[in-house]
Amino acid sequence: MTAVHAAVRAQGVVKRFGATVALDGVHLSVQPGESHALVGRNGAGKSTLVGVLTGLHKPDAGTVTFDGEPAPAFGDVPAWRSKVACVYQRSMVVPDLTVAENLFLNRFEDGDGGRWIRWPRLRERARDLLAEYGVEVDPAARAKDLSVEQRQFVEIARALSFGARLIILDEPTAQLDAAGITRLFTKLRGLQEQGVGFLFISHHLQEVYELCRTVTVYRDARHILTAPVAGLPKEDLVEAMTGEAAAGPTSWHAVAGSARAREGAATGDGPLLAVEGLALEGEFDPIDLAVRPGEVVGLAGATASGNTALGETLAGLRKPTAGRIAVRGRDVRPGSVPHALDAGIGYVPEDRHRQGLVPNRSVAENATLTVTDQLGPYGTVLPSRIREFAQSMIRSLDIKTHGPGQPVSGLSGGNQQKVVIARALAREPAALVAIRPTAGVDVKSKDSLLGVVRQVADEGRAAVIVSDELDDLRVCDRVLALFHGRVIATFDSGWTDRELVAAMEGIEGAQE
Numbered sequence: 001m002t003a004v005h006a007a008v009r010a011q012g013v014v015k016r017f018g019a020t021v022a023l024d025g026v027h028l029s030v031q032p033g034e035s036h037a038l039v040g041r042n043g044a045g046k047s048t049l050v051g052v053l054t055g056l057h058k059p060d061a062g063t064v065t066f067d068g069e070p071a072p073a074f075g076d077v078p079a080w081r082s083k084v085a086c087v088y089q090r091s092m093v094v095p096d097l098t099v100a101e102n103l104f105l106n107r108f109e110d111g112d113g114g115r116w117i118r119w120p121r122l123r124e125r126a127r128d129l130l131a132e133y134g135v136e137v138d139p140a141a142r143a144k145d146l147s148v149e150q151r152q153f154v155e156i157a158r159a160l161s162f163g164a165r166l167i168i169l170d171e172p173t174a175q176l177d178a179a180g181i182t183r184l185f186t187k188l189r190g191l192q193e194q195g196v197g198f199l200f201i202s203h204h205l206q207e208v209y210e211l212c213r214t215v216t217v218y219r220d221a222r223h224i225l226t227a228p229v230a231g232l233p234k235e236d237l238v239e240a241m242t243g244e245a246a247a248g249p250t251s252w253h254a255v256a257g258s259a260r261a262r263e264g265a266a267t268g269d270g271p272l273l274a275v276e277g278l279a280l281e282g283e284f285d286p287i288d289l290a291v292r293p294g295e296v297v298g299l300a301g302a303t304a305s306g307n308t309a310l311g312e313t314l315a316g317l318r319k320p321t322a323g324r325i326a327v328r329g330r331d332v333r334p335g336s337v338p339h340a341l342d343a344g345i346g347y348v349p350e351d352r353h354r355q356g357l358v359p360n361r362s363v364a365e366n367a368t369l370t371v372t373d374q375l376g377p378y379g380t381v382l383p384s385r386i387r388e389f390a391q392s393m394i395r396s397l398d399i400k401t402h403g404p405g406q407p408v409s410g411l412s413g414g415n416q417q418k419v420v421i422a423r424a425l426a427r428e429p430a431a432l433v434a435i436r437p438t439a440g441v442d443v444k445s446k447d448s449l450l451g452v453v454r455q456v457a458d459e460g461r462a463a464v465i466v467s468d469e470l471d472d473l474r475v476c477d478r479v480l481a482l483f484h485g486r487v488i489a490t491f492d493s494g495w496t497d498r499e500l501v502a503a504m505e506g507i508e509g510a511q512e
């Protein structure tokens with residue numbers, strides 16, 4: 001009998017970035033047909049390991065083998081591609097090319113032996129390939145017209161067609177709705193049965209329990225634990241990730257309306273943020289909304305429910321087709337980010353890569369990009385005050401960095417997200433609008449971050465959270481569920497997961 005080798009085995013891997021030790025002698029093995037989760041706090045070293053396993057980073061020490069064979073030489077891209085692929089949140093397919101072109105990118109000549117691309121044949125081969133992996137996508141469609149889910153399937157099919165038998169999924173469910181997640185998991189299970197191994201990177205621990213057989217925990221660049229998922233209590237998993245025994249109940253959950261929100265209601269404080277008849281054709285129907293001082297309001301909804309478009313309209317990124325937005329009773333010019341900002345609307349964007357950060361600038365500069373005008377007299381900037389502000393944010397949001405002077409490009413994804421939040425808070429906005437604020441943020445940081453949102457409200461300001469994450473919504477005093485551009489239910493705190501999920505899926509009358 002021939003020995004079954006691990007789909008991938010990494011041993012004693014060390015990786016440094018300057019003074020940072022990102023991986024300190026870690027190991028990990030994924031068996032054929034296994035779904036293996038790699039979890040850890042922001043900055044634990046997960047993405048760095050993915051870089052090492054995909055030939056993107058050259059390790060300073062250690063070995064990697066695929067199916068018992070040494071990993072390809074560093075830089076031999078085609079050889080790496082035949083071993084492993086990573087499907088990232090931010091899809092790598094070329095948006096303007098068709099599915100067929102994306103599938104055969106860099107290998108048009110395959111099997112044809114000639115210089116000419118035979119388009120009909122290419123499409124036919126693409127159709128066969130997609131059918132082989134059960135992916136129902138039109139090969140002639142442009143990649144940019146596909147949904148996130150379809151793009152991920154195309155990428156998985158592409159990787160498998162190169163011969164890879166190990167697929168790394170980095171937060172694959174981040175932009176999928178519940179039905180999309182179910183379809184993805186079904187597909188992954190099918191591929192596992194065919195012997196494909198999966199390494200699943202996620203901050204959604206319930207998904208780890210749902211999908212994975214084994215879990216590995218890294219903490220501060222070190223391997224802490226590898227164990228079967230079944231029988232591992234969630235508290236033990238969180239403890240391995242944080243190095244601390246699980247804390248008691250979280251302090252930021254809204255309990256039947258926060259003290260401050262109740263006060264605001266009692267004293268009849270006018271709304272800080274008022275929205276009347278606001279609409280964006282094709283995205284959401286006219287909506288009225290009033291957020292009082294001390295209140296956190298959630299806009300819940302799946303992809304394309306209109307909740308993100310509404311959040312972006314509040315922040316001035318999109319111009320409404322009707323209605324008005326006012327902060328402290330004063331109208332805000334619609335469709336203008338600078339005016340929204342000046343009016344006191346702080347914004348945490350969904351896509352921090354495009355709308356968020358200047359990578360080569362420091363944590364302190366990025367955290368204060370909107371306030372440099374306030375931090376020093378007469379247009380001069382006082383670095384010490386910037387540092388002070390950044391330092392307080394590093395503490396309260398638990399940002400893992402060498403210090404305020406470190407460029408944000410050297411921070412892990414989750415820690416970059418926290419810098420974006422720090423920046424929104426820097427102006428002390430009257431109303432904070434945050435879109436999926438905890439995406440990519442680890443369990444413990446999620447707590448501190450949502451605690452900060454709660455605190456912003458408790459200090460007498462207002463916040464709006466746009467999300468489909470139940471944990472994000474638990475901080476809210478009131479949650480509006482949107483479906484197909486319409487508010488179909490409103491919940492006070494105390495809702496059950498089941499009723500809110502049902503409302504987000506469009507089941508009217510879901511309120512119990």
Ligand SMILES: Nc1ncnc2c1ncn2[C@@H]1O[C@H](COP(=O)(O)OP(=O)(O)OP(=O)(O)O)[C@@H](O)[C@H]1O
Nearest residue numbers: 017022042043044045046047048410411412413414
């Ligand atoms: N290009 C880089 N330059 C300098 N430091 C880096 C670089 N990439 C990562 N690091 C550092 O290496 C450490 C590990 O980062 P890594 O991105 O692997 O964490 P992670 O576990 O993937 O975190 P997250 O959950 O936030 O994505 C962090 O301290 C990070 O700041």
